[in-house]
Amino acid sequence: TGSSRPQRMLKAVQKNATKGDPQSVISAIDYYCRHKEWAMNVGDDKGLILDSVLTEVNPSTALELGTYCGYSTVRIARLLSPGSKLITVEFNPAFAEVAHQIIAYAGLQDKVTLVEGPSGDLIPKMKEQFGIKYFDFVFLDHWKDRYVPDTKLLEDCGLLKKGTVLLADNVICPGAPEYLKYVRNSPRYESRYYKSNLEYTKVEDGLEKSVFLG
Ligand SMILES: O=C(NCCCCCn1ccnc1)c1cc(-c2ccc(F)cc2)cc(O)c1O
Numbered sequence: 001t002g003s004s005r006p007q008r009m010l011k012a013v014q015k016n017a018t019k020g021d022p023q024s025v026i027s028a029i030d031y032y033c034r035h036k037e038w039a040m041n042v043g044d045d046k047g048l049i050l051d052s053v054l055t056e057v058n059p060s061t062a063l064e065l066g067t068y069c070g071y072s073t074v075r076i077a078r079l080l081s082p083g084s085k086l087i088t089v090e091f092n093p094a095f096a097e098v099a100h101q102i103i104a105y106a107g108l109q110d111k112v113t114l115v116e117g118p119s120g121d122l123i124p125k126m127k128e129q130f131g132i133k134y135f136d137f138v139f140l141d142h143w144k145d146r147y148v149p150d151t152k153l154l155e156d157c158g159l160l161k162k163g164t165v166l167l168a169d170n171v172i173c174p175g176a177p178e179y180l181k182y183v184r185n186s187p188r189y190e191s192r193y194y195k196s197n198l199e200y201t202k203v204e205d206g207l208e209k210s211v212f213l214g
């Protein structure tokens with residue numbers, strides 16, 4: 001049988017990027033997805049917003065929900081200070097397999113723990129299994145109808161502290177209307193919308209940044 005879109009993306013990285021150079025991996029994926037084959041990476045436009053929020057937060061422990069092929073995993077991990085850790089959760093084994101290889105190609109495997117499985121089951125195990133007290137930063141980029149239940153789960157499991165930053169992708173396209181209502185109406189969050197565009201297109205999309213107030 002033929003290759004998958006993630007496998008073709010990996011091939012493009014292996015062909016066009018330099019091993020151990022995260023920026024070249026990011027550029028190779030952006031070029032491929034803009035000129036050859038669209039894919040649901042956060043992309044270069046929203047990626048710049050992700051970079052700026054990350055640099056501002058400078059998290060010691062970060063969580064990503066929705067690894068896909070590891071594009072945003074590489075964007076996040078390349079900006080982490082020495083000793084900081086990123087845990088990334090992927091439900092789809094085929095996606096996780098490609099992501100492992102792209103993260104390793106970028107040379108960032110020591111900063112990243114990729115966990116396969118349903119986020120709803122894994123979040124309650126974070127403290128015991130990964131020795132996490134709380135997360136300083138959470139990037140939500142998985143199933144859009146899981147943003148609210150998983151945010152509530154993170155609260156209930158005591159994984160958020162005063163000042164933890166949640167950054168959610170796709171709040172306009174495909175959209176996460178319940179999530180926007182939840183964080184914008186809750187007294188426990190201070191939210192702000194960063195307008196941008198859907199990766200590699202002219203369609204509007206954006207990121208919602210929500211600071212947990214404790
Ligand atoms: O569905 C998305 N992501 C979740 C993928 C599966 C997550 C599996 N998982 C991981 C952990 N727990 C569960 C997504 C979709 C689009 C999109 C936009 C327009 C369009 F026409 C088609 C698609 C753009 C994105 O940026 C996205 O992120």
Ligand SMILES: [Mg+2]
Nearest residue numbers: 042141169170
């Ligand atoms: Mg997304």
